[in-house]
Amino acid sequence: MTHMTQGRNSIKDVQNSCDERGIAIQKVGVSDVHLPFLIKTKSGSFQTVLAKIKLTVDLPEEFKGTHMSRFIEILSDWSQKPVLYRDMEYMLTDTIDRLQAKRAHIDINFKYFIEKTAPVSGLKSMLDYDCVFSGELARGEHLDFTFGITVPFTSLCPCSKEISQYGAHNQRGIMRAKIKQQLGKFVWIEDLAEMMEQQGSCQVYPLLKREDEKYVTEKAYENPKFVEDVLRDLVLMLRKVDGIQWFEVECENYESIHNHSAYAAHVESVDK
Secondary structure, three states, rough: OHHHHHHHHOOOHHHHOOOOOOOEEEEEEEEEEEEEEEEEOOOOEEEEEEEEEEEEEEOOEEEEOOOOOHHHHHHHOOOOEOOOHHHHHHHHHHHHHHHOOOOEEEEEEEEEEEEEOOOOOOOOEEEEEEEEEEEEEEOOOOEEEEEEEEEEEEEEEEHHHHOOOOOOEEEEEEEEEEEEEEOOOOOOHHHHHHHOOOOEEEEEOOOOOOOHHHHHHHHHHHOOOHHHHHHHHHHHHHHHHOEEEEEEEEEEOOOOOOOEEEEEEEEEOOOO
């Protein structure tokens, strides 16, 4: 036996000692872990993203602590493999096995980039979307998976358009959606983003020429919506998406003539 092995074996493992306070911990692990991750795309390839991750397991009342280093080992291994719904189930199964736990949970927050085409000039550019994959798995059960995305949009105030002799004030807004789908169902990030963008007065584009700016300005003017309108149209759209069991949506307009935002939210279980 080498000197290094002897030294490692002689180090006291405090976290494996017994705790007598009788309190089980539902979630213990690591948070704010930043790693490059590979996210599967609709095209069949993958996109490298910078992910901020929280990975936890349950801890029985008799154990003093968990093995924190193992979480980093797991995430480092999985950061090299493209991740989607089914892959998260394998990842959490791996976590449960390595940590000898009954339940594991993960949140992967990341920016995802989708190519956008300007409406008139046809110029292409990349727009970033804040996304989160959340998964919870109990030993011997199926993955409980939630997907969230934040989508920017333009809205134009119907009241301003109605009462003004010319013009109407508009604002940039964001809509957030979290969805939970039936086992075996999955909606791609690209598809959900596109469906959500249709619910505002107009889409947001990173790159616009003069002819594009004219188009989006007039399109928003022809399609005025309150924040409540955007939210309700978003709800109606999500009700039609195949396999959704539950969703939570929020809309927020960053008002251009007020020093506050307009906000609306809705949560719904879908019975299909």
